[in-house]
Amino acid sequence: MAVLIVTETSKGKFNKASLEAISYGAQVASMLSTTASLLSIGSGSDDELAKAGEYGVATVLKADHAKLSHFDPQLFSKLILAAMEKTGADVLIMSHDRTGKAVAPRISAVLQAGLISGAVELPVTSGGFSVKKNVFSGKAFAEYSITTAKKIITLLPNSVPVKLTGTAATVSAFVEGIDAFSSVLKIEEKIHQHDGEIPLPGADVVVSAGRGLKGPENWGMVEDLAKTLSAATACSRPVADIGWRPHHEHVGQTGIAIRPNLYIAIGISGAIQHLAGVNGSKVIVVINKDPEAPFFKAADYGVVGDAFEIVPKLNEAFRKFKEQNS
Amino acid sequence: MKILVCISQVPDTTSKIAFTDNNTRFNEDKVQFIVNPYDEWYALVRALELKESLGGTVTIITVGPLAVEPIIRKALAIGADDAVRIDMDPQDAFSTAKSIADYARGKGFELILAGKETIDFNGSEVGGMIAGLLDLPFISLASKLDISNGSAVAEIDIEGGVEVTTSPLPCVISAAKGMAEARIPNMRGIMAARTKNIEVISSDVAPLVQVKAFTLPAPKSAVKLIDPSNMDQLVELLHSEAKVI
Numbered sequence: 001m002a003v004l005i006v007t008e009t010s011k012g013k014f015n016k017a018s019l020e021a022i023s024y025g026a027q028v029a030s031m032l033s034t035t036a037s038l039l040s041i042g043s044g045s046d047d048e049l050a051k052a053g054e055y056g057v058a059t060v061l062k063a064d065h066a067k068l069s070h071f072d073p074q075l076f077s078k079l080i081l082a083a084m085e086k087t088g089a090d091v092l093i094m095s096h097d098r099t100g101k102a103v104a105p106r107i108s109a110v111l112q113a114g115l116i117s118g119a120v121e122l123p124v125t126s127g128g129f130s131v132k133k134n135v136f137s138g139k140a141f142a143e144y145s146i147t148t149a150k151k152i153i154t155l156l157p158n159s160v161p162v163k164l165t166g167t168a169a170t171v172s173a174f175v176e177g178i179d180a181f182s183s184v185l186k187i188e189e190k191i192h193q194h195d196g197e198i199p200l201p202g203a204d205v206v207v208s209a210g211r212g213l214k215g216p217e218n219w220g221m222v223e224d225l226a227k228t229l230s231a232a233t234a235c236s237r238p239v240a241d242i243g244w245r246p247h248h249e250h251v252g253q254t255g256i257a258i259r260p261n262l263y264i265a266i267g268i269s270g271a272i273q274h275l276a277g278v279n280g281s282k283v284i285v286v287i288n289k290d291p292e293a294p295f296f297k298a299a300d301y302g303v304v305g306d307a308f309e310i311v312p313k314l315n316e317a318f319r320k321f322k323e324q325n326s
Numbered sequence: 327m328k329i330l331v332c333i334s335q336v337p338d339t340t341s342k343i344a345f346t347d348n349n350t351r352f353n354e355d356k357v358q359f360i361v362n363p364y365d366e367w368y369a370l371v372r373a374l375e376l377k378e379s380l381g382g383t384v385t386i387i388t389v390g391p392l393a394v395e396p397i398i399r400k401a402l403a404i405g406a407d408d409a410v411r412i413d414m415d416p417q418d419a420f421s422t423a424k425s426i427a428d429y430a431r432g433k434g435f436e437l438i439l440a441g442k443e444t445i446d447f448n449g450s451e452v453g454g455m456i457a458g459l460l461d462l463p464f465i466s467l468a469s470k471l472d473i474s475n476g477s478a479v480a481e482i483d484i485e486g487g488v489e490v491t492t493s494p495l496p497c498v499i500s501a502a503k504g505m506a507e508a509r510i511p512n513m514r515g516i517m518a519a520r521t522k523n524i525e526v527i528s529s530d531v532a533p534l535v536q537v538k539a540f541t542l543p544a545p546k547s548a549v550k551l552i553d554p555s556n557m558d559q560l561v562e563l564l565h566s567e568a569k570v571i
């Protein structure tokens with residue numbers, strides 16, 4: 001028995017979600033009294049990849065190949081299946097990100113290995129093997145048991161804290177499984193990110209605003225606050241639908257689901273479909289002029305009042321705090 | 327163009343989430359069921375638009391017992407040509423995907439569309455599994471889809487940009503927000519749906535995972551209200567009490 005963790009590097013580095021998956025996989029291996037290896041897809045210096053050892057894996061297989069520079073689920077699956085074979089892995093751990101969501105189900109189907117996607121806790125291994133995951137868009141959890149010998153888990157980012165345990169890992173190159181396969185997908189990236197913009201999906205702090213802001217011309221104070229906090233910006237669905245903000249900022253049931261440490265909601269009523277995308281946040285601050293706004297029921301801290309007065313003051317207070325603590 | 331769209335039944339987004347049978351089953355009492363929004367608003371509507379411009383047929387498929395027929399009729403009313411119901415309680419993503427793949431194999435579908443995820447089980451699993459079982463290319467989370475020169479061209483939102491992916495047909499694509507604008511069925515559609523054919527087939531695939539128990543999150547403690555004139559206090563609490571800054 002062995003555990004294989006699969007993550008990607010971005011610009012040669014592990015991101016936070018990858019480190020969480022690595023640490024999670026290492027902890028699963030130690031629960032099963034076995035070892036964990038990492039298959040790292042993408043470029044990255046051996047020194048950076050060896051850091052995975054500090055999160056508990058002993059060996060790193062580095063898959064750095066021109067064929068892998070774009071995401072083709074079919075190709076990635078071939079590589080991962082070859083790495084599972086090579087390491088004798090019967091447990092596969094990935095992050096519940098775009099890659100994990102597309103590849104883990106494919107491998108599950110090919111191997112007929114039970115898959116739990118979006119796990120929020122470490123598995124329970126006494127008397128079987130079960131894992132807790134989010135269901136009903138964060139309104140409940142389900143504990144699933146996997147009955148097959150081979151098991152696959154994708155881990156929801158920002159759910160299980162990392163644990164530092166070991167020292168550096170050994171790194172070796174691995175690109176088996178993909179030589180004979182030529183990708184049929186043609187992929188082209190069009191990046192339009194502005195410098196210094198914080199991507200929403202993995203952000204620790206998110207400042208979000210809704211229809212209460214009356215119009216797109218009023219988002220300056222939201223962006224200022226986000227800048228002070230090094231936060232990403234988000235919005236409610238109607239705001240994206242009427243074109244006040246770009247679609248990729250829309251969070252909720254039909255937008256993206258996020259789990260930041262801090263979510264600040266400004267002029268958002270807190271409809272159940274909005275909450276579905278943000279109720280995994282550790283701490284929620286709500287600013288709304290209506291004391292009856294449903295969002296206050298889901299909030300940790302609330303400020304009842306006019307956003308146009310409160311947000312600049314809050315920004316000022318954060319700025320003062322930053323100065324005193326830097 | 328022969329298109330298959332996978333649709334699933336989910337509780338309405340405002341449903342009360344509660345469980346029965348020792349917390350092993352979702353309590354369906356008084357729950358209103360709808361077509362999963364990603365399946366209806368994006369996958370199905372885009373399939374219909376493609377059919378309108380290129381010709382062909384749109385077949386919907388769902389795995390579920392007789393009780394899911396109302397959502398099948400809804401999808402037929404929006405404009406699907408015909409429907410397949412695989413008469414089985416969908417126990418997990420694998421048994422669902424395998425039943426659909428077994429049906430679709432060899433039938434000449436050029437495009438198989440699924441939603442990004444179901445809003446009840448939030449798996450994002452079924453589409454990728456169907457692609458794996460049929461060994462087809464898979465484009466996941468597409469927010470735009472076109473057919474050009476006999477290939478599928480999809481756009482996927484990625485961090486800080488978009489990725490444009492072109493795949494030969496047949497392929498499997500999962501639909502995210504943006505692929506189409508929701509359509510409301512009109513009277514003619516609703517009338518026509520009554521006589522459209524629903525083929526019922528049986529399937530028997532064992533699940534790979536099982537729900538042991540559902541739990542509800544611990545109730546949130548009451549909100550702490552801060553005086554609007556005292557934002558320094560809020561910052562202090564976020565620092566020393568909540569420890570998030």
Ligand SMILES: Cc1cc2nc3c(=O)[nH]c(=O)nc-3n(C[C@H](O)[C@H](O)[C@H](O)COP(=O)(O)OP(=O)(O)OC[C@H]3O[C@@H](n4cnc5c(N)ncnc54)[C@H](O)[C@@H]3O)c2cc1C
Nearest residue numbers: 210211212236237252253254267268269271273274289307
């Ligand atoms: C199937 C379905 C899926 C959906 N999916 C999503 C989703 O993914 N994400 C999503 O967000 N919504 C979603 N919705 C829509 C959702 O139901 C709500 O309509 C939406 O979230 C409301 O957006 P809002 O809070 O910005 O606007 P409103 O409901 O109009 O609320 C504006 C709020 O601003 C407050 N306000 C006004 N002026 C001020 C001021 N000066 N200062 C402070 N506060 C002020 C008001 O008191 C009010 O609470 C979905 C709906 C359906 C039916």
Ligand SMILES: Nc1ncnc2c1ncn2[C@@H]1O[C@H](COP(=O)(O)O)[C@@H](O)[C@H]1O
Nearest residue numbers: 332334389440441443444449450451452
């Ligand atoms: N019971 C089902 N019948 C048909 N299609 C389904 C079923 N369950 C899920 N799907 C399809 O698979 C997609 C992803 O579902 P899931 O993997 O459950 O998140 C859905 O959006 C549907 O398109």
